[in-house]
Amino acid sequence: MTLKLNRRQFIATGTAFAALGARSAAAASPELNARVADIQLLPKDYGSTRIWGFEGMAPGPEIRVMQGARVQRRLVNGLPDATSTHWHGIRIDNAMDGVAGLTQEAIAPEASFDYDFIVPDAGTYWYHAHNRSFEQVARGLHGALIVEEPDPLDIDHEEVLILDDWLIDPDTAQIAETFGAMHDLSHAGRLGNYITTNGTYNLSKPVIRHERLRLRLINAANARIFRLALDGLEGWIVALDGMPLVQPREVEGTFILAPAQRIDLIVDVIAETGSAGHIVQLDRNESFSQVAFEVTGDGAKSRRAAPGPLPPNNHAMPQLAGARDLSLLMEGGAMGGMRGAMMGRRMSSMRDMMQSGNFWAFNGSVGGMNGAPLASLSHGETVRLKITNDTVFPHAMHLHGMHFHEVEPDGSLGPLRDTTLLERGEVRDIAFVADNPGKWLLHCHMLSHAAAGMMTWIEVA
Known part of the structure; x- marks a missing residue:
């Protein structure tokens, strides 16, 4: 049976949370509760739908702060499964990145974890579950994190x-x-x-x-x-x-x-x-x-002039001359032709990989957080990473902790991003300055792909 609904889409007003004020170690963090809830996701004729949501909402409450402000949230896990929260796109302290199994232990049901970090860059970000994210994000565990510029824009x-x-x-x-x-x-x-x-x-x-x-x-x-x-x-x-x-x-x-x-x-x-x-x-x-x-x-009888640029965020510029060259080859998936890959410490056939739920490989190895990093980097060094999509499906590659430039065909640096889309057969170079210490995940944000092998990490000293 096919679900047939009017697909014209609109927005609902989110709930804003403030995270302003002086730094105080004694101050209790506002709670952010992850819990099960029934909401009217579909038209009323269908009845309610059970979701997992922050504060029982899908999406969760909007968190809105000024650039340079401190965000404090005590995540309280009211779910039947362990969870964690990743603050996507924020150049964050590594211990606050929210990657269960790499930067913190997963938060058990009925337990809590205090997230506490500064937001250095203005812009549009979001937060989402990062334990079994292929399931928990699909159940509704995500929300917007908005960091406002110091000066208001000329908008209505x-x-x-x-x-x-x-x-x-x-x-x-x-x-x-x-x-x-x-x-x-x-x-x-x-x-x-x-x-x-x-x-x-x-x-x-x-x-x-x-x-x-x-x-x-x-x-x-x-x-x-x-x-x-x-x-x-x-x-x-x-x-x-x-x-x-x-x-x-x-x-x-x-x-x-x-x-x-x-x-x-x-x-x-x-x-x-x-x-x-x-x-x-x-x-x-x-x-x-x-x-x-x-x-x-x-409204106005005449229109405004074209908008000017937003104020830039302060980022170190990669110097491609002398950059450290790395490569990431993506293989596997249905119709991919990969015969097998290293899984654990042994070479495994594609059949063995499939039996363990793995279908993809990075550089000939099934990805994960328990093995060696893709690279161990010195603080401040420039990296040029060549990513090759040797599969028949697109992949959205996300780097935690840092933004990167897509390198244009002429060698110039494109806009800063934290997630780049590679279509089937596409090759792209990205460049970044490794200026945020810690262990940083690099994975496909098609979340089922990450769960099935498309995950690695880098370490910055």
Whole structure:
């Protein structure tokens, strides 16, 4: 049975949490409770759906702070499974990165863990579960983390838009209990049949013609790549993965939002009064509204000039001359032709790998956090990492703890990112300065792929 619903998507207002104030070791951290809850995810005719959510919400409460502020949260685990929380995209102290099995022990049910860190960069970030994330994120354990610039922008208002998909059993209205399914592990990942924005659908946001909006887009889906376009809106990309572009890039045609990636847009509403502007999703040979903005009236008679760049975050620039060269070869998956790989300390056949739930390899080895790192780096050294996707599926590679530049074909450095999408057969170099000490995960953010072998780490002295 196929779940058939109106797929026009809209946003719901999140709950903001403040994390301001003086540093005080004695102060108790505000709680962030991970718990099971029943919510009205589907239309009311379907009844409620059981999710795992921060504060029982999906997505969880928005955390919003100023650049340079301190974030303190006591994560209280009210789930039936151990968990942890990763603060995605933040150049964080390693002990606070939230990777169970690498930077901390998983938080047992009914236990808690105090996260306490400074946010050095303004931008759009998010937080999500990082223990059995292929299951826990799919159940709803994620939320937005917004770090504001010191000075306000010339906009009328902003919207945080968390795009997600859910795999729903239409007979029960519940999340399908197929986590770790062999097809998801070995193919494109867990793809849902019900797409939401901020956990809602069929809602609209009123706007006024010629209003200027800041839209913060976050892809929280396990594996879905959103191909998007604008209709009735004129826009400019001003930041990728939280990091401002040197110059805004006008949106022409479609743009891609891969799993874990973020895009900040400045958009002007140009649709006529009585109509709507849309963020459009293009899926195969069809398109539909992901988010709609209903134009309820006229605003200014004339439009503003094109926006200028956001204030930059302070990052060290890689020096490619003399950079340390590393390589990462991605192999495996269905139809990949890989015969086997090192698993543990022995060479294993593809059949043996499959029996243990592993389908992918990095540099000829099944990935994980227990083996040797991809590299041990000196503090401050520049790294140029060549990533080769020798599989038939796309992969969104995410580096914890640091942002990197995608190296352009002419050798120039592209925008800063923390997650890069490689299509099948694609080769890409990334470059970064290893300036954050600790053990940092590098993995595919198609979360089923990470669980099935696409995971490694680097160590910075």
